[in-house]
Amino acid sequence: MISTADRQDAAQLIDEARAEGARLQAACAELGIGTNTYRRWVRGDQDRRPQAVRPVPRHALSxxxxxxxxxxxxxxxxxxxxxxxxxxxxxxxxxxxxxxxxxxxxxxxxHGEQHQRGRARAPRPQGDPQRHRVTRPNACWSWDVVRHEALWKRAVMKEHCRWSVAAGR
Incomplete structure (x- = not known):
């Protein structure tokens, strides 16, 4: 929401622009407000959005x-x-x-009932993944299956090429 002082400043700027010959719509567009908003501000209407009485929709549940x-x-x-x-x-x-x-x-x-329902225990956040700290050689081993398969296929291909050359093919 725009404060009353800012609204008055904006209305004054628009009034000055209009006195210099600018059109109302162009001056309002320059400040990013509509012409109806400017007219409402000049009229001095209060901003009643927070206190506005809004009707209950017809299709609302009873x-x-x-x-x-x-x-x-x-x-x-x-x-x-x-x-x-x-x-x-x-x-x-x-x-x-x-x-x-x-x-x-x-x-x-x-009603404050939108939470874990039933007798099952509520899920707990797991936190960050566990980190491994290696303090000495050969303390932590990992296995990269994709890379391993690629190396294996390359080794088989090299072996196949050697066999083909040795056989004269």
Whole structure:
């Protein structure tokens, strides 16, 4: 959001440009704002975006439907499953569709239940891969299978060439 002082400065710059003969649209485009925004700033309208009253969408779930989603997620057969598995199973087994998968996630997150579910232990971060520190010769051996196969094929090819030359082919 732009502060009131910055808005007033921008409006003053546009007014000065217009006094010099610039068109409103070109002056607003130079500052990266629309002409309607400039007019609203000059009128002195307050920026009410944070306090704006937004209507509830017509297709939003009712409180009863939200509670029904929570009850479904708390049922023993669904208690350890993510919504991505609950919705299809509910539709296949009972022929019921209560809400979309994303709505299930949204409702669980709103109620603080979007976390590891069920009796399985939560996954833990493994951290960085283990590093090997070699302190003496022949202390650490590794095997590079791809390189080994390439060397083996080259050795076989050399052997084949020697055999071909020796045989006169």
């Amino acid at each position: 409180p009863e439907e939200r509670q029904q989603v929570l009850e479904i997620c708390h049922r023993p057969e669904f208690a350890s499953l993510p919504p991505g598995q609950i919705v299809p199973r509910l539709l296949d087994d009972e022929g019921r569709y209560v809400a979309s998968e994303s709505s299930y996630y949204r409702i669980l997150r709103a």
